[in-house]
Amino acid sequence: MTLRSAEWFEGRDELGLQSRSVLRTLGWTQEFFDGKPVIAIANSWSELNNCNLGLKAVAEAVKRGVIAAGGIPLEFNTISLGEELMKPSAMLYRNLLAMEIEETLRAYPIDGVVLLTGCDKTTPAQLMGAASANLPAIQVCAGPKRAGCWKGRELGSGTDLWRYLDDYRTGVISDQDWQEIEENYSCSIGTCNTMGTASTMTILSEALGMMLPGTATIPATDTRRLVAAELSGRRAVQLVRKDVKPSQVMTRQAFENALRVYMAIGGSTNAVIHLIAIAGRLRVPLTVDDFDAFARTTPTLLNLQPTGTRLLSDFDTAGSTPALMHELRDLLHLNCLTVAGKTIGESLNTISYIDPAVIRPRRDPLYPSGALAVLHGNLAPNGAILRTTTASEKLQKHCGAAIVFEDYGDMLVRIDDPDLPVTADSVLVLRNAGAVGVPGLPEWGSIPIPKKLLLQGVRDIVRISDSRMSGTSSGTVVLHVSPEAAVGGLLALVKDGDLIELDVEERRISLLVPEDELDRRRAQWRPPVPVHLRGYPRLYAEHVLQPDEGCDFDFLRPRSDEELAFVPP
């Protein structure tokens, strides 16, 4: 086969000389690199992002694998999307990373790529970019971190933090306790050890066929992670030799497999946006209503925080994703191809152990249905998401009076005000917190329970926003209201005291205000003045699509088969 990189390296002209001299600069002989496929390693390692810190060692192991299989590895660094330090949200930069991956693959002499991922948005961004470049690609992740311990109890990333925060705000735990939790909260490199977005997305990458089976949950500090990395480097060379492209792996059937796994693991709500964005790059049809349909027909099997009680290291030793997929076997498309060079069905044939305390058997699921519900109604004509498995049963059919926060700052100022007229029956509304409104759709949706309710023992009330929430969070929280307030969605017109009705069984979210009154309010509504006058955030706000279209940029999502097939000259 003719390698793409040959266009750079084989010519006898001055461009060929110059290109080969780049490789000689790395200290390589022509014999070492001549005629071999170039495997790029896209590394999201950064000291700004503790979740991805292990990827330096992972990259070295990938290189070993590439060289052993007869390729030449060339590592490049990308921006690093660290959920914990980036403001207002790493989500603002997901599309930027996707563009960086796509354009780097296109501009350089690259035949295939190993994508090194970790923290939340990295995984979808890399898959979006690789899908658009459509060069052979395989993903390897940093792996989840070891759990710290406080007072004899393991600390679940995020999930325990939110819980102890409420205890701290109400004086149940002391300053000294809070300090001790801080000292034990993050005890190793790696991604969140609960079913946050990072693990949801790496498990779904594996289910899609883009990561080697069984590798998504290997802990960050486990040496099997380096073995997986070496194997992935080897596989990258084979993918180039066999010309296996992301578009052949990430088919509609592969997305259906990912949806099954997503529901069974009780995955993060953020995956709805990310999967739609990835599918959109390949013109694979995938809508929010697909998610609802798969949720209704897939049981939740995984006993993992925040839906269940265990942590990712337990899932890993219980058999991990392949064991879970084995349990779901009859619901999967077993003929889907994976980057391992086998079909899903072939890789499930070797499963010999499943721990039923962690991966529940089909006859005894954690929940009979999947992770979420997609709601519609006048408040969210294009859909809103609720993670049903972490929402209070009694609030899933509820009608209450709205308390409206104009934006995140307004919410922070007033949420603990003793005069806030909030009761356990209220519905908290946060608006102007969406993709265009902020911009960047931060994880502000799990509005804290007002202190005065916490002191009454209330731990959950209905909350609605055009924002997202962390996959490690729980509660009766309606998210991704589409269209968002900043583009004129009905959320913009809600007033204090309006009745809002939530009916999860019926999949409805409704604002009970007469149409003529809404018309009056609509006539007076003015869109918020954009905050950003220039730069990337302005580009983002001008081009980002709503959550039901994956929050990709309008110009990155191909609108026709011709646009999909277009390769820049």
Ligand code: FES
């Ligand atoms: Fe990076 Fe959770 S904050 S994985």
Ligand code: MG
């Ligand atoms: Mg997260």
